[in-house]
Structure formats: structure tokens, C-alpha cells
Amino acid sequence: MSQFNYQNQTLFAENVCVSQLAQTYGTPLYVYSKTEFEQRWKMFDEAFADQPHLVCYAVKTNSNIAILNVLAKLGSGFDIVSRGELERVLRAGGDPKKVVFSGVAKQSVEIQRALEVGIRCFNIESFAELDRIQTVAKQMDIVAPVSIRVNPDVDAQTHPYISTGLKDNKFGVDIEKAPELYQTAANYSHINPIGIDCHIGSQLTQIAPFVDALERVLKLKQHLADNGIEIHHLDLGGGLGITYTDETPPEVASYIQALLKKLDDSSVEVIIEPGRAIAGNAGILVTEVEYLKPTDHKNFAIIDAAMNDLIRPALYQAYQRIEPVKLHSDGTKAKWDIVGPVCETGDFLGKDRELNLQAGDLLAVMSAGAYGFTMASNYNTRPRAAEIMVQDDKVWEIRPRETYEDLMGSEKLIS
Numbered sequence: 308m309s310q311f312n313y314q315n316q317t318l319f320a321e322n323v324c325v326s327q328l329a330q331t332y333g334t335p336l337y338v339y340s341k342t343e344f345e346q347r348w349k350m351f352d353e354a355f356a357d358q359p360h361l362v363c364y365a366v367k368t369n370s371n372i373a374i375l376n377v378l379a380k381l382g383s384g385f386d387i388v389s390r391g392e393l394e395r396v397l398r399a400g401g402d403p404k405k406v407v408f409s410g411v412a413k414q415s416v417e418i419q420r421a422l423e424v425g426i427r428c429f430n431i432e433s434f435a436e437l438d439r440i441q442t443v444a445k446q447m448d449i450v451a452p453v454s455i456r457v458n459p460d461v462d463a464q465t466h467p468y469i470s471t472g473l474k475d476n477k478f479g480v481d482i483e484k485a486p487e488l489y490q491t492a493a494n495y496s497h498i499n500p501i502g503i504d505c506h507i508g509s510q511l512t513q514i515a516p517f518v519d520a521l522e523r524v525l526k527l528k529q530h531l532a533d534n535g536i537e538i539h540h541l542d543l544g545g546g547l548g549i550t551y552t553d554e555t556p557p558e559v560a561s562y563i564q565a566l567l568k569k570l571d572d573s574s575v576e577v578i579i580e581p582g583r584a585i586a587g588n589a590g591i592l593v594t595e596v597e598y599l600k601p602t603d604h605k606n607f608a609i610i611d612a613a614m615n616d617l618i619r620p621a622l623y624q625a626y627q628r629i630e631p632v633k634l635h636s637d638g639t640k641a642k643w644d645i646v647g648p649v650c651e652t653g654d655f656l657g658k659d660r661e662l663n664l665q666a667g668d669l670l671a672v673m674s675a676g677a678y679g680f681t682m683a684s685n686y687n688t689r690p691r692a693a694e695i696m697v698q699d700d701k702v703w704e705i706r707p708r709e710t711y712e713d714l715m716g717s718e719k720l721i722s
């Protein structure tokens with residue numbers, strides 16, 4: 308059940324009136340439900356029952372430290388892809404021993420910092436990266452725990468930009484080549500290969516590609532065992548999709564159960580890295596209609612949010628529902644393109660939306676909790692939106708709106 312519902316024709320986030328929030332904090336405004344974050348994380352955790360497991364929330368999805376802190380308190384682990392994300396986790400009180408480090412281009416200083424704080428595991432994506440980790444770990448005289456991220460060559464059947472498990476993608480190591488890499492790793496003095504990692508894409512709405520990937524990973528695990536390399540954990544990545552409009556992704560519990568059924572081993576630890584399936588429907592982006600611009604050809608509703616606040620529609624042709632914050636009792640619906648103030652034709656949040664609109668109305672772009680704020684930019688010198696967390700009738704401003712000083716205070720004139 309969504310935490311964003313109408314009470315008396317007005318949208319509420321849990322028990323907080325969204326138009327009140329807009330009045331207090333201004334728009335564009337991200338609003339998150341703490342309850343939704345907690346419930347979704349727990350669904351993953353509880354679905355594993357007695358299987359040893361660690362749910363590592365993918366920090367890139369929504370990395371506000373208040374959110375990381377809420378999840379850390381539940382015992383969450385974290386999947387990071389940069390030193391910046393590691394520093395966020397530490398600042399949020401996350402346990403470094405529950406951090407896995409993914410990403411294709413880890414720098415030496417990032418590896419060093421991760422070793423220093425003692426993360427759980429590096430997910431290695433190439434021979435060259437394995438060498439680099441060995442070098443850094445040796446200098447520090449620490450043994451680095453690693454998994455090799457394998458590319459199982461399965462089609463995730465999702466948007467090409469967020470599909471990562473095909474041979475064409477830059478990610479991971481061809482699963483056929485992985486045994487050689489594990490042998491090298493096992494022979495290195497400062498590397499300990501402890502896991503196998505894979506992540507095949509994002510916004511998957513079918514279980515089959517996950518199960519296919521796991522099958523291939525299990526074959527590799529057996530092959531490694533036959534060659535004297537014992538694997539302690541399997542990291543199956545993230546990728547479970549959500550409902551933006553009419554998609555019907557599997558329930559969290561059915562997805563985990565399908566994995567456990569295939570696994571058939573109660574001792575190996577399973578790590579997963581969900582992001583969107585926890586954060587996506589825990590947030591909305593609230594925006595105000597600045598102008599209505601009906602033309603002979605099309606109706607444009609120009610809002611105060613733009614592609615710099617939420618880039619998914621422009622970048623992936625993503626569809627996110629757009630709902631009125633207050634339902635009008637009069638007027639009629641028309642088709643509107645919901646566009647932002649940025650000087651780009653690609654700057655739209657929705658096209659041909661049937662809405663009953665007036666200038667000054669507030670709109671909510673739904674399912675904006677994942678890859679919303681974290682992908683926001685300052686394009687057109689637009690301050691990034693404020694972020695608000697609510698639970699029941701409580702409200703926290705977890706990031707104030709950027710000021711113009713934030714935007715250009717560190718820039719310098721040349722003499």
C-alpha cells in the first residue's frame with residue numbers, strides 16, 4: 308500500500324499534507340516516506356528467513372545520509388561505487404564491514420580508503436583492477452577480500468541503458484574467463500577471493516533472467532570448488548523493478564524465494580544490492596505549474612521542476628505518473644505536455660497527460676524516490692531541490708534547498 312494517498316481530495320505523504328509542505332519549503336521539493344523505506348528494506352531482509360544473507364542497499368539510488376542512517380539502524384549493508392558514497396555511509400553510521408564496493412574504475416586512493424576502514428568485499432570488474440588492488444593491499448599489508456563480478460550474458464529485457472549483463476556491456480568479466488581470474492586472485496599474496504558477484508541490470512520485471520544468471524553463477528561456484536577455491540558468498544546484485552504505471556514486477560518475497568529455490572544450499576551467504584525496489588515508490592517530486600501555454604498544436608504546462616531535478620524521462624524515456632496535489636471539483640481534463648524551464652527540447656517530465664490544470668496548481672511526480680535527486684544537476688544554474696522526510700505526522704528537512712552561494716561561492720574570478 309502506498310504511503311502517498313488522498314485525504315479530502317488532497318495528496319498526503321503518510322499523515323502530512325503535501326501542499327502544506329510545498330508552502331513551507333517551496334518547490335520543486337522531494338518528499339520521502341520513512342515508513343516506505345523501512346518496510347521495503349524489511350521485506351527483502353525477512354524474505355531470506357534462515358538463509359545467511361546481507362541486504363546491501365545500493366547507495367547510488369538515493370544517498371541522502373538521513374536515508375542511509377534509517378537503513379543502517381535496521382542493520383542494512385551498503386553497495387557503493389565511489390569513495391564519496393563510502394564517506395556518506397560512514398557519516399550515516401553505516402558499518403564498513405557491511406559494505407561492498409562495486410564499479411568499473413576504482414582509483415587507488417579509493418581502494419586505499421576502503422581497505423583502511425575494512426569493507427566487506429571489493430567487486431572486481433577486470434584483470435587490471437585485480438592487479439591494482441593487489442598492489443595497494445600489499446603496500447598497506449592488508450589482505451583484500453574480493454569477488455569477481457561476472458557477466459553471465461543474460462538478457463535482462465530492460466532499457467538498453469540500464470542493462471548490464473550482456474557481453475556488449477562494459478561491466479564485469481566474461482563468465483568463461485572468470486576461473487582464470489580466480490586462479491590469479493588465489494595466487495596473489497594480498498587478495499582473498501571469497502565471493503562471486505553479478506548484476507545484470509535494473510528495472511527488471513521478470514524473475515527468469517535473475518534465475519538464469521544465478522544458475523550460471525552456481526556452475527562457476529562448483530567449478531571453482533573442484534579447483535580448490537572455496538566461495539563463501541554469492542552477491543546477486545540489484546535490479547528488481549517497481550510499478551511506475553502498469554508494470555507488474557514480481558513481489559519481493561517471490562523474487563527472493565525463486566532465488567533460494569534455485570540455490571538449494573543453506574550455508575552460503577547471499578548478498579543482494581537492491582536500490583530502486585526500496586526507494587522508488589518511497590518518494591515524490593512536488594512541483595508548481597508556473598504557466599499554461601496552450602497552442603494550436605499542443606498544450607504545454609510549464610512547471611518549476613525540470614530535467615535537472617529529475618532526468619529519467621529525458622534520459623530513458625521513462626514514464627512516471629504525474630498527479631494533481633489537489634483534485635479540482637470544477638473544470639475539465641485536457642492533454643498536457645508537462646515541461647520544465649530548462650532550455651532543451653528534451654526537458655519534459657511527462658507527455659500527453661490527461662489533467663485538469665490551472666496555473667499555480669501543485670503536481671506530484673510519483674515514484675521519484677530512486678535515481679531522482681542523486682541524478683540531479685545544477686544545469687541552467689538551478690539550485691537543487693530541498694529534500695523532506697516524513698513519518699506519520701512528523702517532518703524533517705533532510706537537505707535544504709541549495710542557495711546561490713552554494714552554487715557559485717567557491718568559484719573564483721581570475722586576476
Ligand code: LLP
Nearest residue numbers: 365409506509510545546580581582583678
Ligand atoms: N548493484 C549494482 C552494481 C548496480 O550497478 C546497480 C544499479 C544496483 C546494484 C541497483 O540496481 P536497482 O536495484 O536499483 O535496479 N539511473 C537508472 C538506473 C541505473 C542503475 C545502475 N545500477 C534509472 O534511473 O533507471
